[in-house]
Amino acid sequence: MAIGAFAAAAAGQTLKAGASTGDDIAPLANSGDASAAFGVGGDSSIGTAAPEILTVAQVSDAGVEARKLTQSAQLIANRTAKLQKEAEEAAEKARVKYAKPADGTFTSGYGARWGTTHFGIDIAGKFGSPIRAFTDGVVIEAGSASGFGLWVRIQHPDGTISVYGHMDSITVREGAKVKAGDQIARMGNRGQSTGTHLHFEIWDSSGRKLNPVPIMAAKGVRVV
Structure with missing residues (x-):
C-alpha cells in the first residue's frame, strides 16, 4: 500500500510539472473530475444513470372478472329486451284494428x-x-x-x-x-x-x- 501511495503522489507531481512547462495536457480540476474520468467514484450527478423501474403486472381476480362479464351480458340482454318490447309496441300501435271481412x-x-x-x-x-x-x-x-x-x-x-x-x-x-x-x-x-x-x-x-x-x-x- 505504501508503494501505491508513493506512486500516486509521484504521478501527481509529474502532471503538475508538465502543466507548468506549457504542455497540452490540462490538469483536472479536482479529484472528483479525476474519478469521473476513470469511471469510478466522483460526483453522483455526473455520468450515473438512474436505475430503470419495471412495472409488475397486476394479477386479476378471476371471480371479479367473471362477475363483470355476467353484468355486461345482463346489460346487453336487458337492452335487447327493451328494444324488442319497443318494436312490438310500435307494431301493435300501427296494426290494423278493424278489417273488411271479405273482398267482393x-x-x-x-x-x-x-x-x-x-x-x-x-x-x-x-x-x-x-x-x-x-x-x-x-x-x-x-x-x-x-x-x-x-x-x-x-x-x-x-x-x-x-x-x-x-x-x-x-x-x-x-x-x-x-x-x-x-x-x-x-x-x-x-x-x-x-x-x-x-x-x-x-x-x-x-x-x-x-x-x-x-x-x-x-x-x-x-x-x-
Missing part, C-alpha cells in the same frame, strides 16, 4: 228482404277467397249451423259477437284467438244461399242483431 261486392243490406228480416249484410266474391276476422277476439263457435251451412262466431273484448256464414271451409277452431284481418274461413255457397258470398252479422252482448254497416263505418271500414 256488397249485394244485400240489413233489414226487410223478401218478406222477412235480413239480419246482416251479404258480400259476394270469388269462391274460396279469404274470409277475415272483423276485429280482435276469440272464436266461440266454428262448425255447422242451420241455414248457414257453416258458420264462425267470434266474441270481441267489448262483448259484441261477429257472425260469418255460408263458408265453403273453416280455417280456425273454437277457442282460437284471432286478430283483425286474420283469415278464419274461405268463401262458399253452403246452407240457404243463392250464390257464393259471405253473410256477416254483428250481435251486441245480449244477442241483439245490429246493422253492421254503421258500426263498420264508425271503425273506418266501408262495405257499401
Whole structure:
C-alpha cells in the first residue's frame, strides 16, 4: 500500500510539472473530475444513470372478472329486451284494428228482404277467397249451423259477437284467438244461399242483431 501511495503522489507531481512547462495536457480540476474520468467514484450527478423501474403486472381476480362479464351480458340482454318490447309496441300501435271481412261486392243490406228480416249484410266474391276476422277476439263457435251451412262466431273484448256464414271451409277452431284481418274461413255457397258470398252479422252482448254497416263505418271500414 505504501508503494501505491508513493506512486500516486509521484504521478501527481509529474502532471503538475508538465502543466507548468506549457504542455497540452490540462490538469483536472479536482479529484472528483479525476474519478469521473476513470469511471469510478466522483460526483453522483455526473455520468450515473438512474436505475430503470419495471412495472409488475397486476394479477386479476378471476371471480371479479367473471362477475363483470355476467353484468355486461345482463346489460346487453336487458337492452335487447327493451328494444324488442319497443318494436312490438310500435307494431301493435300501427296494426290494423278493424278489417273488411271479405273482398267482393256488397249485394244485400240489413233489414226487410223478401218478406222477412235480413239480419246482416251479404258480400259476394270469388269462391274460396279469404274470409277475415272483423276485429280482435276469440272464436266461440266454428262448425255447422242451420241455414248457414257453416258458420264462425267470434266474441270481441267489448262483448259484441261477429257472425260469418255460408263458408265453403273453416280455417280456425273454437277457442282460437284471432286478430283483425286474420283469415278464419274461405268463401262458399253452403246452407240457404243463392250464390257464393259471405253473410256477416254483428250481435251486441245480449244477442241483439245490429246493422253492421254503421258500426263498420264508425271503425273506418266501408262495405257499401
